[in-house]
Amino acid sequence: MFSASPLLAAISPRDGQKLARVLLPRQEGVNPSTPVLQLLLGEMASLKQQVNALALTQASSRQPELKYERDGMPDEQKRVEPKRMTRIFD
């Protein structure tokens, strides 16, 4: 399962500032880096958790998949059984 806390710990404050400059318009006298990053990573974590939960619920009820679709595949080499040709008339 996805967890946001190691990511938060891995990001240094300087990286957070750089990211905030890109994501948000620069405002004088305000340093929004930490709360914005936390907000973004928190959203990502919750979305990831939802996706994981959904995948787990669907996997339990899914039918086993075929390896390939039969239709559209090239036909196998056809062989005429010699026995077919032994009941004859002219």
Place this chain on the structure above:
Amino acid sequence: MTSVLTAILRVPLIVIWWILKTMFCHEVPNPAYYSAISRRRSLVHREKSRVIRRRTSTRSSVKGHRRRPAAQPQVMDVSLLSGRRALVLGAGAVGGYIAYFLSGVTGMVIMLVDFDHIESKNVQGGRTIYESNQIGMKKVDAAKAKIERDYPNSQVQTYPHNIMDFKDEELLLLAQNSAVVINAIDDAKAMLRVNTLFYPVTEVLYVAMHSGAASGHIIITFPFVSACLSCSLRVNSSEDIQTLHGEPGLGLDIRHVANQCATIALEIMYAKVTGQPIERWDINKNIFYFANKRESLSPDGPGVILQKARKLPGCPICSISPTNYSV
């Protein structure tokens, strides 16, 4: 070095073969015909390796690399076959149509063998070439009358006898006097006798229809090259082949298979006379299976399936080599 030695050793063998053929066989095939068969095999092999090379290399994408232009289709000059002989065994539904088609195209001589008479069931539904006013006649006489009436340039030689009543020497003489043999009889014993006698002598086409004329087949035997009839059908004795009597079937389906058989026979004769290679089909494949309607082998509808029969190990007919064969 090896190929040069092989070529040098082959020359006296070809000369001896040619002399023997000239002495004992009236219909001498052009020697280029047999070399064309082996050349065709090497051509197929070369073409396969060329395709593999093309797939694995980028040479074809290089600018300026020119591919060989496709060969122009050659039109068959059937007048070259005028006066040639074809032996047709059986003048029933299929055999009668084959003789009729061959005569109409080339004006050749048809040697027709059948001992049977025409019955009323033979003239119903367009199954045969015979007409209602010919009931009671021998099939070979009726066929001769009809063919020579419709195609005055053609000639029919009739043999109103059972195949089993001929002596071996007589049958061999018939085969040696003909450019191709077409077996359109459904008697298992006679078929296997023809197979044993004719396999080393000349090319034979075995044609037959299956239940309800829903399908049919043509099996071609090339002397010492392809599998014989027994190996192609995987039969050991005549009891393994069942003849269907009074079998219903659409005349057009029978005529379709007969038409294909006549075309194949014509192609073989033309190759023997002119020495040109056979281009109509891959001659490594000697079984034609015709599905006249959709079935498991031809699920979309009528179609043709070609395949190669393998010689069974130890077969006394087709496993012998030409050097060990004696008439």
